[in-house]
Amino acid sequence: MYSDVVVEHFTNPRNIGVVENADGRGQDSNPVCGDFTRITVRLADGKVAEAKFKTFGCSAAIASASMVTTLAVGKSIDHASRISAQDVLAALGGLPLVKEGCALMAAGALRSAIADAKVRAG
Amino acid sequence: MRRIYLDHAATTPVDPRVAEAMAAVYRDAPGNPSSIHDEGRQARALMDTARERVAAAIGAEPSEIVFTSGGTEADNLAVRGTVAALRHKGDHVVTTAIEHHAVLDTVSELEREQNVRLTVLPVDRYGRVDPEDVREAITARTVLVSVMHANNEIGTIEPIAEIGRICRERNVVFHSDAVQTVGALEVDVRRLPVDLLSLNAHKFYGPKGVGALYVRKGTPFARIQTGGGQERDRRAGTENVAGIVAMGAALEIATRERAIESPRLARLRDLLLSGVRDAIDDVVVNGHPTERLPNNASLCVRGVQGESLIVALDLAGIAASSGAACTTGSLEPSHVLLAIGLSRELAQGSLRLTLGRATTDEDVDVVLGELPRIVSRLRAASPVA
Numbered sequence: 001m002y003s004d005v006v007v008e009h010f011t012n013p014r015n016i017g018v019v020e021n022a023d024g025r026g027q028d029s030n031p032v033c034g035d036f037t038r039i040t041v042r043l044a045d046g047k048v049a050e051a052k053f054k055t056f057g058c059s060a061a062i063a064s065a066s067m068v069t070t071l072a073v074g075k076s077i078d079h080a081s082r083i084s085a086q087d088v089l090a091a092l093g094g095l096p097l098v099k100e101g102c103a104l105m106a107a108g109a110l111r112s113a114i115a116d117a118k119v120r121a122g
Numbered sequence: 123m124r125r126i127y128l129d130h131a132a133t134t135p136v137d138p139r140v141a142e143a144m145a146a147v148y149r150d151a152p153g154n155p156s157s158i159h160d161e162g163r164q165a166r167a168l169m170d171t172a173r174e175r176v177a178a179a180i181g182a183e184p185s186e187i188v189f190t191s192g193g194t195e196a197d198n199l200a201v202r203g204t205v206a207a208l209r210h211k212g213d214h215v216v217t218t219a220i221e222h223h224a225v226l227d228t229v230s231e232l233e234r235e236q237n238v239r240l241t242v243l244p245v246d247r248y249g250r251v252d253p254e255d256v257r258e259a260i261t262a263r264t265v266l267v268s269v270m271h272a273n274n275e276i277g278t279i280e281p282i283a284e285i286g287r288i289c290r291e292r293n294v295v296f297h298s299d300a301v302q303t304v305g306a307l308e309v310d311v312r313r314l315p316v317d318l319l320s321l322n323a324h325k326f327y328g329p330k331g332v333g334a335l336y337v338r339k340g341t342p343f344a345r346i347q348t349g350g351g352q353e354r355d356r357r358a359g360t361e362n363v364a365g366i367v368a369m370g371a372a373l374e375i376a377t378r379e380r381a382i383e384s385p386r387l388a389r390l391r392d393l394l395l396s397g398v399r400d401a402i403d404d405v406v407v408n409g410h411p412t413e414r415l416p417n418n419a420s421l422c423v424r425g426v427q428g429e430s431l432i433v434a435l436d437l438a439g440i441a442a443s444s445g446a447a448c449t450t451g452s453l454e455p456s457h458v459l460l461a462i463g464l465s466r467e468l469a470q471g472s473l474r475l476t477l478g479r480a481t482t483d484e485d486v487d488v489v490l491g492e493l494p495r496i497v498s499r500l501r502a503a504s505p506v507a
Contacts, residue, residue: 002433010430011437016503033454034470035427038505054505056467058429062503 002059003093005067010059015069017052024117028108030101033058037065039109041072043117048072048080051110060099064106067091072110081114083107123439126485130325130417130478131274131302132443136368137327137479143371144329147364155361156350165363172370176334179373180319181310188335188356189366193301193322196335197224197268199346199357200297200318204266205232206344208295212263214239218251218280219461220273222299226457229268239263248410249278249462257288264294271300271309271319275458275474276409277418279303286315295341301325301333302415305376306384317341321373323365327479328372332365387477388416390486394475395419397490402497408462408472417477422464423497425506428472434496440489443474467506 002010022040029036035057042050051072053065068088072080088103089095095103127135136144147168153161155169170184177184190196205215215229219242232238241259245251251269260267267289272279282298289296297318300309304319305326311319319336323329337343337356349358376383395407398421408420423431428444435442444456455469475489 007437010433013503034466036505054503056425056427056504056506058427059433061427062430062500065503 001096002063005091005093006060006063006095009063009066009070009092013053013062013066015052015066015073016054018054019050019052022113022117023120024113024115026109026111026113026116028105028112030057030061030105032101035061035102035105037061037105037109039065039069039113041110041113041117043077043114043121046076048075048077048114051080051113053106053109057105058099058102060095060102061105063092064088064095064102065109068103068106068110077114077118081111083110126440126488127480128475128477128485128489129441129443131277131415131474131476133324133330134327134478135480136324136329137372137375139375140328140368140372144364144368147367151363155363156352168367169361169363172366175370175374176321179377180304180321180336181312182336183339185354186311186337186339188337188353189361189369190333190335190357191331191362192324192333193222193299193320194224196301196320196322196333197222197297197299198228199335200320201225201228201266201268202232202346203344203356204295204297204318204342205236205238206346207342208265212261212265213237214241214261214263214265216241216243216256216259216264216267216294218243218245218269220245220249220251220275220278220458221268221270222274222301225268225270225299245278245461247463248413249273249276249408249458250410250413251280251285253281253284253288256285257292260288260292260294264292266295266297268297268299271298271303272307272415273409273458274302275456275472276420276462277302277415278410279307279413279415282316283314289317290315305373306380306415306417308380311336311338321369323369323372326372326376328369329365332362332369334369383479384416387481390477390481390483391417391419393483394477394486394489395421397486398493401490401494405497406464406468408459408464415476417481419475419477421473421475422459422468423471423473424468425504426471426497426500428470430500431471431473431496434500435489435492438492438496440492443476444472
């Protein structure tokens, strides 16, 4: 049902938690199933220095959030804010069709966290 | 990895003795039971014996057993058949909020498409229907009351004897979906005032794709599919001879072993539930504390999605389910868990472990080792817990 990468990121998720003194906080949800993901980020030197997530959701939602934070860390702010659901899916080795919304939710939560950081930074 | 199968409410593995009986039919009895020749008569004889066995297991007459393709068809036949047969008398059906979709979706469709009036009764927080609610719901136009014997998700046993008595007093046909109970509990239609009862072979170690509807002699009844007039014109279609033979064998075995097996399962279930309560905070046990199926442990774990629990358990070698089997996407909170008053969020964290013949003390220990670890891992990633 799931790729090895999905299983790995579900079983050993990266970047669980909340960034202390975060520069930006974001959330996205899946209205169909009630799942939601919160992401917090710390930015430094024009890059995403730290990104952490908390997810109430299915295995694919957790794996997607873990993956999107992994993809974001170390990237330029501009690059990170353009990480899409397709990027998450590709990195995960795909998700079943009915679970693709999970990747969308993860990318949405990251984007909103970075947008929040930009607003706060003025 | 050794797998531990704890999803017996979804389906049970076929008993090897039953599989052998089934294989023997395919191997040695190729006939159509409606045929006149020797091969046909042989198939007919095998089916007659199976019908006697199924009937005997529930205290019925063989002529009162209608074989179907399973529980869903039995429920459809009961509901649609009764409504069609009694349309001249009335148009009102009473059922409950926790029925299987085979009943609920059927009555909803009849409401939409045939203007049947529908009363869906609530249940208490344990999932029990109040028989007095049934009494009050029955009107002069009521043609059918359908209340399941035990719920497939939370295991609660319904007071169908009382409900049946009320229906009898008011001269209303009473159907009960007993798919979860036949084989596990004593079900005897000589004492139980039911007119129609649904059975399903793959819930008692028989094959999938065969079930039966018990139709008490004299109950108004109309067939829902037309064709060759099999099953005394109550269910057209060439009978699934091997499946029917297997169902008879499976029910005979289950009935014989029930007195030992059901208490054994209840003990393991209690060990599991007390272990879970001890090891995991903020977990709710669903269903009635005493009036419940011996093999059902239904939980809600706050802060996590049921699907995550199922996938994590699956990766650890344990097959479980979250409420009803779900085929797509994330889980919609089950209608049963919402009906017993759980919040959507809590209902989403549901986990159903249903034990069976192969389950051992050691299996329970393995689950009690894995589950708390999985829950704490998932809660660490959850914004809710």
